[in-house]
Amino acid sequence: MASKQQTSRKAAGTGAAIRRPETRAANGRADSGDTGDDIGLDALVGHAGYAVRRFQLWIFQDFIKTLATVDIRPTQYSVMTVIGANPGLSQMAVAKRLGIERARLVHLLDSLEERALVSRIQSATDRRSHALHLTGRGKTALAQFKRLAAEHERHVAEKIGKENREQLLQILASFT
């Protein structure tokens, strides 16, 4: 859209197998030829949003990795947890409770219903809404998910410290 490239460059790279962030061979600086490993010195420290973003990224990746065997993502887990704790909720209620949109919840429930973990039951009192329930399979599955999620929480405790994790939960308790 912009000026992009006035030069002749277009694209490049062999698509090498760089996987782990630890692997660093670049020099950093583009003009001065110093090592430039520790860029640091940024004014980014002191910004809560940046720290939280990086942490959220790490924590979600660990969650996904830890529950990869059961193929459950954080949002799916939260949906099943809320339904499991409050059977019969409407989609609207779940969406509002979790702060996600009705439209988004539709697809989430579609996939969970495909996998026979959740079932939408026609409400008796309100023919518009669905009463959400865990299936039998869903209940046993959620129990396993919770065990894996607990393992994930241990990873978090290892990463930032046990007491720091609890302090964090206390600080952010108003957002849950």
Next chain:
Amino acid sequence: MASKQQTSRKAAGTGAAIRRPETRAANGRADSGDTGDDIGLDALVGHAGYAVRRFQLWIFQDFIKTLATVDIRPTQYSVMTVIGANPGLSQMAVAKRLGIERARLVHLLDSLEERALVSRIQSATDRRSHALHLTGRGKTALAQFKRLAAEHERHVAEKIGKENREQLLQILASFT
């Protein structure tokens, strides 16, 4: 994709003007007709990832709102901050430092270069890479952005408490 709807329902709603989350008129439960306002009692408490996700959502929205007049998003701000503190960095170095992908940074720099805030200068030593600099306009603009970002940080402090914010920054310092 899935079973979707076996019933005859298809779609509905007038798209009413529900904006603020405080507005709640739904009952919650779909079958039992109780009030069902406070769903709570979830097993979601104790999950760091969920709390962090909700908080990150809030903090980013406040950042975007606070810097709406200058039309700068959190990622754009972080890119300009790093370049401003370390002029001459390559795109690779900036991407690695901020934990974003090279591919993503390309578009970010495109938009910032469009607005004449950042300039890609051909490196003298490595003809592959670009040395990133803030333009004169970019420098003065970044100064204003930082003032607005400071205002945003005050919002965070008001939300979770001054000392809680500092504790949070300390806990998550290893991620910056």
Next chain:
DNA sequence: ATCAATTGTTGTCGTCAACAACAATCTTTC
């Protein structure tokens, strides 16, 4: 009975992370 509001649904749009592939360009190695 009429009109406004709610619920689930479909669709679009823009942001974002994760990959994969490529041309141009170093860097290494024989």
Next chain:
DNA sequence: GAAAGATTGTTGTTGACGACAACAATTGAT
């Protein structure tokens, strides 16, 4: 010094996600 490998910037695709807008069916209020 030429060949092989790695790096940089770029383009493109995919999928998760949040934000809106619009709609049919249904409910509730008047």
